Amino acid sequence: MYRVGIFGVSGYAGQKLVELIVSHPEAEITAGFVASEEGTPEITEIMPRLKGLIRLRCKNSPDWKDIEKNCDVVFLALPHSVSMKFVPPLVEMGKKIIDLSADFRFDDIKTYERWYVKHTCPQLNSRFVYGLPELNREEIKNTDFVANPGCYPTSVILALYPLVKNNLIDKKVFVDSKSGVTGAGRALSFGNLFVECNENIKAYKIGEHRHSPEMEEVINRIGGGTGYSIVFVPHLVPYNQGILSTCYVMLTSEMAEEKIQEIYEGIYENEPFVRVMDYGLSPSVKNIVNTNFCDIGIKLVDNRTLVVISSIDNLVKGAAGQAVQNMNIMLGLKETIPFF
């Protein structure tokens, strides 16, 4: 059994990690941390639904001796800027690290610092691999340090990858994404109150969401240079989990629907968690909630305007599920457990 530590157990991503590791046949949770100053809760006080399935007392700060002795892999399900405080000692101890925050996602540290905060261990940044298995599986196999992608970027990059890889589209892309409320995390905020969200839909951070530079950096890397820009408009919608991203792209030349469909099916043929829908069918959030799937559907609106729609669960393929997929790849385990 591989021994897993989770920092940020009480958060939405952390709780989903706990659920997945509890049902993982080759891993067990040996350490859990929360920030809360209200004592050291038993994990089932945070997640009563797991009563009888796991016993573990969480701590308020890492017990480094315990981690050194009892963890092989550590997941950091913490806010950005908090994660990077814990990375240097874990690297020093030779632990495998999967960080769910944005702290190590960027190749260009200046971009990170422009959109987030000053990096406190930039010397470690280049040792992290961007953990999108469909793009970087070989690198993930050979690293001890993974930066798990953001939820919106996972949905958008997987939707655009076949087009950008084959250089088929204009460099300006318009993306409209809709996310459930867990995407904002568990910390209290006025905009996420039930009464504010329920029976409502609202765009926010138009053109200035922190996931835009992440998508643009990766899309430009796939495209072999610079020049792609994404007009990204996220929306908050009143369901718990799930993202639906609609991408509007202009093809550089006319293409038949069969040809585009063939390209998508070819690229994702052997990907266990990406499902290309039949041509013209639209993915929906209900079909992917609590799964690690990314569903993708395409439709030509005219002979040069293409709409690509993708759906993922923000807490699963967009966070904890993808993190466990990365752990499996790093450890040489079957990539799809505990999902199937």
Ligand SMILES: NC(=O)c1ccc[n+]([C@@H]2O[C@H](COP(=O)([O-])OP(=O)(O)OC[C@H]3O[C@@H](n4cnc5c(N)ncnc54)[C@H](OP(=O)(O)O)[C@@H]3O)[C@@H](O)[C@H]2O)c1
């Ligand atoms: N939610 C998503 O859909 C999603 C998707 C992809 C990636 N992510 C990323 O995953 C990370 C966690 O997100 P989340 O949505 O799970 O957030 P969350 O619900 O707000 O949970 C944050 C967790 O971090 C702990 N924490 C907060 N401040 C801390 C500190 N100073 N020291 C130690 N622990 C601290 C919290 O503990 P307490 O509860 O005790 O305060 C909680 O366990 C974030 O970086 C987020 O960007 C989230």
